[in-house]
Amino acid sequence: MQSREKTFPAALKMERALLGGVVMAPEQIDELREHIKPPDFYLAHHAAIWSLALLMRDAGDHIDVVTFTERVWRGGSDEFYGGIAYVAGLIEATPSTANLVYYAKEIAEKARLRRLIASLQEAEALAFDEAKTSAEITAMLADKMSDVATGKTFEDEFESYETLADQVFDEAVRMSEDPGASRQLGPELPWASLRRFRARMTPGEVIMIGARPKVGKSCAARQIAEFAAGQGYGVVVYSLEMDGRQVNRRSMAAEARRDKAGRGDVRTVVGMTAQEIQEGRLDQREWARVASATEKIKKLPIWVATGSSYTIQELETSVRKFARRQRAVGRDFGAFVVDYFQLLNVATGKGENKAQSMAEASRRIKMLAREVKACALVVVQLNRQAADDKPRSHHARDTGALEADAAMMILLHRLEGADEAEFLIPLNRGGKGGGEFRMRFDGPSEAFIDPEDIEEL
Numbered sequence: 001m002q003s004r005e006k007t008f009p010a011a012l013k014m015e016r017a018l019l020g021g022v023v024m025a026p027e028q029i030d031e032l033r034e035h036i037k038p039p040d041f042y043l044a045h046h047a048a049i050w051s052l053a054l055l056m057r058d059a060g061d062h063i064d065v066v067t068f069t070e071r072v073w074r075g076g077s078d079e080f081y082g083g084i085a086y087v088a089g090l091i092e093a094t095p096s097t098a099n100l101v102y103y104a105k106e107i108a109e110k111a112r113l114r115r116l117i118a119s120l121q122e123a124e125a126l127a128f129d130e131a132k133t134s135a136e137i138t139a140m141l142a143d144k145m146s147d148v149a150t151g152k153t154f155e156d157e158f159e160s161y162e163t164l165a166d167q168v169f170d171e172a173v174r175m176s177e178d179p180g181a182s183r184q185l186g187p188e189l190p191w192a193s194l195r196r197f198r199a200r201m202t203p204g205e206v207i208m209i210g211a212r213p214k215v216g217k218s219c220a221a222r223q224i225a226e227f228a229a230g231q232g233y234g235v236v237v238y239s240l241e242m243d244g245r246q247v248n249r250r251s252m253a254a255e256a257r258r259d260k261a262g263r264g265d266v267r268t269v270v271g272m273t274a275q276e277i278q279e280g281r282l283d284q285r286e287w288a289r290v291a292s293a294t295e296k297i298k299k300l301p302i303w304v305a306t307g308s309s310y311t312i313q314e315l316e317t318s319v320r321k322f323a324r325r326q327r328a329v330g331r332d333f334g335a336f337v338v339d340y341f342q343l344l345n346v347a348t349g350k351g352e353n354k355a356q357s358m359a360e361a362s363r364r365i366k367m368l369a370r371e372v373k374a375c376a377l378v379v380v381q382l383n384r385q386a387a388d389d390k391p392r393s394h395h396a397r398d399t400g401a402l403e404a405d406a407a408m409m410i411l412l413h414r415l416e417g418a419d420e421a422e423f424l425i426p427l428n429r430g431g432k433g434g435g436e437f438r439m440r441f442d443g444p445s446e447a448f449i450d451p452e453d454i455e456e457l
Contacts, residue, residue, distance in 0.1 A: 009113040010042035014103040019049050020094030021103075026063035028100050029053060030317050035104040040111035045082035049090075052081065060328025065091050112148050119144035186375055187228035187334045191450040193437040197425050198408055201228060201335055201375035206366050208402050210380040211412035212391065216421065218242075218339050219250070219446045220412060221379050225337050226251060229300040233334025234326040237304045238315065240343035244304035248297070249274045254445040255293035256286070273444040301331060311345045312361045316368050323372040333374040338365065340379040341402065359401035366405040378402060382411070390424060403427065414441060421448060 018036075022029050033054060041047040052071060056063050061071075069088055078084040123141045126132050132140075175182055186200040201207060201224070209224075211217035218241070229235045239247050253274040276282060277290060305318060319336050326333040338344070346357045362378075369376040380402060382391050391411045403409060407429045414421035424436045440449040 008042070008117065009110040011103070011106050011110050012042060014106050015041055015043065015046045016090050017094050018100055018103040018107065019046060019053070020090035020092075021097040021100045022050075022053050023063060023065060023068045023091050024094060025097040025100070026053070026057060028097065029057045030320055032100060032104045035101065036108045040108045042107075042110070042114075043082075045080065045086070048081050049087065058324055058327065060324050115148045116145075119148065183232075183332055187231045187233045190223055190227035191439070191448070192452040193439070193450050194410075194423065196432065196437075197428050197435060198431045201377070202407065203333075203373040203375060204370040205407035206362075206369060206376045206378055206402070206405050207408045207410065208378050208380055208406040209410045209412070210382050210391065211414075212382045214416060215412045215414045216441060216446065216448065217379050217381075217412055220410070220448055221337050221339055221377055222247065222251065223254075223447060224377060225302060225335060226297075226300060228334040229302045231334070232301065232331070234322070234331045235300075235302045235334050235337070236319070236322045237302065237337040237339065238307075238310060238318075239304055239337075239339050240308065240310070241339065243308075244306065246274075247304050249277055250446050251297050252290060252293050253277055254442075254447040255297055256289040257442065257445040257447075274446065309343075309345050312364050315344065316364065319368055319372055319374075323374065333372060335375040335377050336369075336372075337377045338379065340381050342381050362401040362405045378406070390422065392426070419443065 018032070022032065036050070038047040038051045038054075041050060049072075053063065053068070056068070056071065061067065065088075068091075069084060072078050072081045072087050073084050078087070081087055119141060122144075123137050126137050126140075127134075175185075184203075186202045188200055189195055189198060207224075209217050209221050211220075218239075222237075225235045225237060237247060256277075276286075282290060303322065307314070307318070310318070315338070322336070323333050341361075342358075344358075344361055346354075346361050365376050365378060390413050406427060408431075409425070409427035411424040411426060412421055413424060419441050421439050421441045422436055423439055425432075426434065428434075438451070440451060441447075442449055
């Protein structure tokens with residue numbers, strides 16, 4: 001019987017269909033990249049085409065047949081991608097973009113099989129050559145099997161102190177030589193009293209703000225976001241309770257009531273409320289202040305997401321899209337705000353309870369912050385239990401995992417109708433914790449004011 005020559009597993013038709021499909025539907029790249037990497041493609045020019053698609057997507061470039069083939073042709077390097085005619089043919093031959101995720105999973109699976117075969121062949125060669133002991137070959141094979149199973153190499157999974165020490169030292173030198181480099185550390189936090197605990201919103205970290213209803217947690221989050229944007233950082237707000245006009249109207253009222261600019265909020269003047277702005281019930285002096293406030297807040301690089309409900313997957317996709325846009329325009333991504341956490345549309349899987357599902361959402365928000373290199377500002381609702389007592393972290397509903405994931409926890413306490421609030425800091429990893437400070441609350445503008453920031457006139 002004639003033996004059939006064995007070939008390495010590959011899914012070339014799916015590779016071609018996927019590459020043509022992403023040019024036709026580039027919005028799918030964000031989901032596809034979670035399943036497939038350039039080395040997973042069997043052909044080198046297919047890997048190059050996929051890498052180019054990722055590059056253009058991350059840069060915020062528009063992707064269509066014309067722009068993509070133009071980038072392939074640019075600089076006379078089209079042969080690197082298989083030739084301009086080949087790339088154009090991929091697009092023309094793609095019948096549908098409906099099954100791209102399935103194709104990506106199949107391509108990745110074929111790549112794992114190829115790596116498995118290569119590992120076994122290497123072990124076989126070593127055994128025949130008797131170059132290593134059986135224990136050494138077995139240990140090597142176990143490592144390679146782990147790499148195949150996880151999709152990660154040793155270098156992907158571990159960083160040595162040697163590498164980390166060089167990175168930390170080089171970063172310190174860069175900060176000392178270039179004052180502007182400190183922007184990489186993240187935006188400063190508002191309010192002198194808060195900065196005594198933590199100076200900045202560190203990229204990749206989670207800051208949790210918790211309070212009972214009607215205390216002002218959304219107001220505090222809005223002020224922190226605006227302070228970051230005032231330093232030139234891009235900020236996106238996922239307000240799951242209010243629409244963008246409501247959020248903006250509160251910002252306008254707070255700005256219009258401000259007496260003069262400072263490092264945080266300063267003394268406010270008697271003036272209009274957000275509701276009065278909405279209804280247009282303003283006198284001539286107030287109209288002038290609102291007009292001035294409008295021009296100021298228009299310059300803040302803040303965006304409010306238009307969706308009223310988000311799953312954790314939708315939130316991840318949206319934040320990644322925002323991060324790409326900030327990179328494309330050369331702006332640092334400062335923070336994304338989730339207001340508030342319990343309003344996320346979190347599906348409960350079979351055998352899971354609500355707390356487990358919310359814990360998974362918390363973990364994914366933290367990983368998302370690390371991925372996009374921005375701070376996650378997460379607002380949480382505390383229960384009404386013992387409303388007159390100071391809140392504690394255990395008063396948060398279905399958010400126990402956030403305490404473990406957060407770098408800082410800020411709990412607000414204010415009696416209804418009171419013009420003074422307490423900011424409690426029960427958690428502050430890497431900084432001063434276990435403290436508290438008092439803030440004034442300006443009800444009409446729905447803004448907190450640090451007495452230390454007030455300038456006497």
